[in-house]
Amino acid sequence: MQVRNDSGDSKAGSDAVIVWFRKDLRIADNPALRHAAESGRPVIPLYILDETPGVRPMGGASLWWLDKSLTSLAERLEALGAKLILRKGVAAQVLDEVIAQSGATCVLWNRLYDQASMDRDAAIKAALKDRGVDCQSFNASLLNEPWTVKNGSGQPYKVFTPYWRAAREHLTRVEATGAPGRLAPSDCAPHGDRLADWGLHPTKPDWSQGFAAWTPGEMGAHARLDAFLKGPIDGYGDQRDVPGVEATSKLSPHLHFGEIGPRQVWMATRNAADQGDIPVAEADKFLSEIGWREFNHSILFHWPQMPSRNFKPEFDSFPWIKDERALEAWKKGQTGYPIVDAGMRELWTTGFMHNRVRMIVASFLIKHLMIDWREGEAWFWDTLVDADLANNVGNWQWTAGSGADASPYFRIFNPIAQGEKFDPKGDYVRRWVPELRSMPDEVIHKPWTKPLHLTAGAKRLYSRPIVDHAKARERALEAYHSL
Numbered sequence: 001m002q003v004r005n006d007s008g009d010s011k012a013g014s015d016a017v018i019v020w021f022r023k024d025l026r027i028a029d030n031p032a033l034r035h036a037a038e039s040g041r042p043v044i045p046l047y048i049l050d051e052t053p054g055v056r057p058m059g060g061a062s063l064w065w066l067d068k069s070l071t072s073l074a075e076r077l078e079a080l081g082a083k084l085i086l087r088k089g090v091a092a093q094v095l096d097e098v099i100a101q102s103g104a105t106c107v108l109w110n111r112l113y114d115q116a117s118m119d120r121d122a123a124i125k126a127a128l129k130d131r132g133v134d135c136q137s138f139n140a141s142l143l144n145e146p147w148t149v150k151n152g153s154g155q156p157y158k159v160f161t162p163y164w165r166a167a168r169e170h171l172t173r174v175e176a177t178g179a180p181g182r183l184a185p186s187d188c189a190p191h192g193d194r195l196a197d198w199g200l201h202p203t204k205p206d207w208s209q210g211f212a213a214w215t216p217g218e219m220g221a222h223a224r225l226d227a228f229l230k231g232p233i234d235g236y237g238d239q240r241d242v243p244g245v246e247a248t249s250k251l252s253p254h255l256h257f258g259e260i261g262p263r264q265v266w267m268a269t270r271n272a273a274d275q276g277d278i279p280v281a282e283a284d285k286f287l288s289e290i291g292w293r294e295f296n297h298s299i300l301f302h303w304p305q306m307p308s309r310n311f312k313p314e315f316d317s318f319p320w321i322k323d324e325r326a327l328e329a330w331k332k333g334q335t336g337y338p339i340v341d342a343g344m345r346e347l348w349t350t351g352f353m354h355n356r357v358r359m360i361v362a363s364f365l366i367k368h369l370m371i372d373w374r375e376g377e378a379w380f381w382d383t384l385v386d387a388d389l390a391n392n393v394g395n396w397q398w399t400a401g402s403g404a405d406a407s408p409y410f411r412i413f414n415p416i417a418q419g420e421k422f423d424p425k426g427d428y429v430r431r432w433v434p435e436l437r438s439m440p441d442e443v444i445h446k447p448w449t450k451p452l453h454l455t456a457g458a459k460r461l462y463s464r465p466i467v468d469h470a471k472a473r474e475r476a477l478e479a480y481h482s483l
């Protein structure tokens with residue numbers, strides 16, 4: 001086969017294998033890459049900034065992460081002997097071009113589970129196979145693929161506890177594989193874009209200074225897991241709800257981008273527990289959170305309309321309120337409820353928010369302001385470094401009460417009581433809401449009850465609550481009862 005590369009040279013067919021990276025930005029425990037390496041054929045690693053219509057584009061914080069993660073991946077691949085090719089465009093067209101330019105005869109990738117990605121991948125696979133290009137896909141991002149865990153009637157689970165019980169039964173032998181020792185380089189690899197030309201890092205303004213604590217990439221992911229297993233996991237069960245303490249793994253963006261896979265997390269955690277380095281109960285609790293990630297992916301796979309539609313259709317007639325001012329106050333962390341505002345400001349500054357606080361701010365938006373959960377999901381999508389379709393949509397619907405195994409609609413978090421329970425000394429609030437630093441502990445979650453303290457030492461006045469908790473609660477309950 002004669003092929004033409006971008007410099008215009010005509011080269012003999014290379015028999016190269018394209019590894020199409022997506023949410024698997026790692027070299028270890030990456031079945032598509034391993035398969036390519038084991039074939040002994042030249043490997044062309046490819047990342048496409050995909051513009052396929054219907055595939056949800058990444059938000060700003062995710063693009064920031066992607067920028068750094070691709071830099072790290074490119075370095076790791078280079079060390080193995082292969083150059084990462086970057087391309088932007090509609091994935092099917094880009095693949096066609098790269099195949100034509102390189103003469104590759106095989107394309108490998110790891111699977112994704114949202115409908116738009118699956119439709120795209122199925123169409124690409126069918127078209128390539130028709131043209132005689134070998135095409136294979138693998139599982140890199142889940143412990144159990146969604147179609148493998150079903151109940152006794154062959155139906156997917158809708159409730160987490162039985163789902164996780166059944167899922168664990170499949171996990172008697174979880175094996176994560178290492179990185180390939182070497183990749184055969186391809187001398188037919190086509191040109192790629194320069195990462196800097198994609199402009200993923202924000203400028204004018206650069207709002208990412210607060211993201212500096214993150215280390216995107218495979219090494220950063222393993223460093224996080226190691227540090228977590230050496231420290232915070234001991235006490236995870238008790239402390240994971242306390243936002244003022246660094247008690248959780250912060251692995252979510254690394255898992256989302258596939259810089260570390262759940263098999264690797266599972267093995268490292270189970271091994272540490274088996275060797276007596278960490279308590280078994282804490283390991284189980286931590287792994288059950290990985291289980292929620294699995295559950296949400298399973299729900300999204302079986303109910304693909306979840307990102308736009310209520311899982312429970314009775315919620316379709318919920319009387320949402322359109323209130324741009326309230327929505328803006330929520331986004332900016334100016335609701336007058338300290339725990340809500342602290343969370344929203346942590347999100348804006350760092351691209352992350354503690355899980356307990358995510359639940360509180362989501363409940364506040366949906367129930368106190370009666371703003372559609374889809375507005376909150378969209379804001380999180382743009383601002384979270386771990387923005388993940390399955391987890392974001394699953395958790396927003398969980399909070400709204402409209403999702404699978406959801407929190408009951410009548411559970412309306414009281415933002416004052418939640419703050420007092422989970423941030424009793426106000427450490428978290430003081431960190432993110434500097435106006436309240438001088439407030440005494442007993443009123444830090446209800447500063448309006450001690451207005452004098454607001455001016456004493458405070459740089460500027462902190463807003464009063466934009467809604468009254470008791471009235472908002474009553475209004476929400478009435479709306480829910482009307483369904």
Ligand code: FAD
Pocket residue numbers: 240248249250251252253255256286289290291292293294296353354355356358359362380384386387388389391392393395396399
């Ligand atoms: P850890 O407590 O260390 O947990 C380990 C891992 O388990 C996490 O990294 C994550 O992959 C998984 N996990 C933990 N909690 C959950 C959960 N409730 N649902 C699903 N997986 C979980 N998580 C995302 O990864 N992406 C999102 O877009 C996202 N949006 C959310 C929106 C709302 C409204 C809420 C309430 C939660 C959301 N979560 C999301 C879940 C959760 O808040 C984060 O996964 C968690 O805070 C990440 O912190 P961690 O890695 O320190 O978690």
